[in-house]
Amino acid sequence: MPLPLIRHVRAFVVRGGGADYHDQGEGHWIDDHIATPMSRYPEYRQSRQSFGINILGTLVVEIEAADGTIGFAVTTGGEPACFIVEKHLARFLEGRDPADYEKIWDQMYFSTQYYGRKGLVINAISGVDLALWDLLGKLRQEPVYKLLGGNVREELQFYATGARPDLAKEMGFIGGKLPLHHGPAEGLEGLHKNIAALTEMRSRVGDDFWLMLDCWMSLDLDYATRLAHRAWEEAGLKWIEEALSPDDYWGYAALKKNVPRGLLVTTGEHEATRWGFRMLMDMECCDIIQPDVGWCGGVTELIKIANYADSKGVMMVPHGSSVYSYHFVITRHNSPFAEFLMMHPGPSEVVPMFAPQLLGEPVPVNGRIRASALDKPGFGVELNPDIPLHRPYTH
Incomplete structure (x- = not known):
């Protein structure tokens, strides 16, 4: 029919x-002196909202x-x-x-x-x-993952992004990704603080738990290289993420060559379309690509990005994006795990990533979501009717 x-x-x-998800109230970990490209300006260093990240x-x-x-x-x-x-x-x-x-x-x-x-x-x-x-x-x-060819595993497993990897370990996640707090403008003192925070967290989680750093486009090549070596040697860092401007493909290629053997370079959250990701992969800029399906072109484009990554032997671990990623990751062999953004302010609880906008959004239990939790038609969520919608334009 x-x-x-x-x-x-x-x-x-x-x-x-x-x-x-950056449009949060005061006191949220996601807006607490996190390194950004604007950190070179002291007046925009403490809060990302100060330079308009949530406008x-x-x-x-x-x-x-x-x-x-x-x-x-x-x-x-x-x-x-x-x-x-x-x-x-x-x-x-x-x-x-x-x-x-x-x-x-x-x-x-x-x-x-x-x-x-x-x-x-x-x-x-x-x-x-x-x-x-x-x-x-x-x-x-049918659920979207069935439209995409069906699940290749029975469950998704997650690492957690947030300020408390030690709590994430207790909640059953396979790793924890910390935001970097100090950028190059804060000098050697800031670098020491970054390493101190990382080694302190390593002491809490033990040696068998992944620790990663999210640098949010804030570093230059020299600083990123020095940070990578110290973080690897002193805290067993698993990967360094989005260290440079997303347009600096040449810098990423150099960083990947210069980091310690075994430390992964990851990026792609702010990259778009098959052509952008082709640059990252053909220039050997990173070990893992991290497209956000809500920013890179949607599912239709993510299929092309993922297929190219598969042909190149590159792992793809999409950035956040809740159910929109879950339905894709569970269909892909080269996406063996997924990211979960810890949106609780602490973050000391697992809460739905896109709350309060989505109803029926599944969340990890002991760091995992079963494929059967995605079995509703479409993406399996509904728009919260209590959320006020503003339609500024019509056609």
């Missing part, structure tokens, strides 16, 4: 947590089929992304078959290429694509 055609596309802004808010995309079925997704992008979705991208969906996601993606990307290619525009395209896959799963009464 043919699927009902797409009738309407809508885009909304939501504030407070959820997909824009956009969450983008919610709804795609309604002619029979009334609604697929939806959340990502970042806020009001500017709403404009792109409503005024530009909607024309490539309405009246179309929802199964035509390849043609739809191609038209969205190449029609915006002259002002897009990365960043906000790809975030918007990603949100539309994820909503389209959610709709397709609901129309076919």
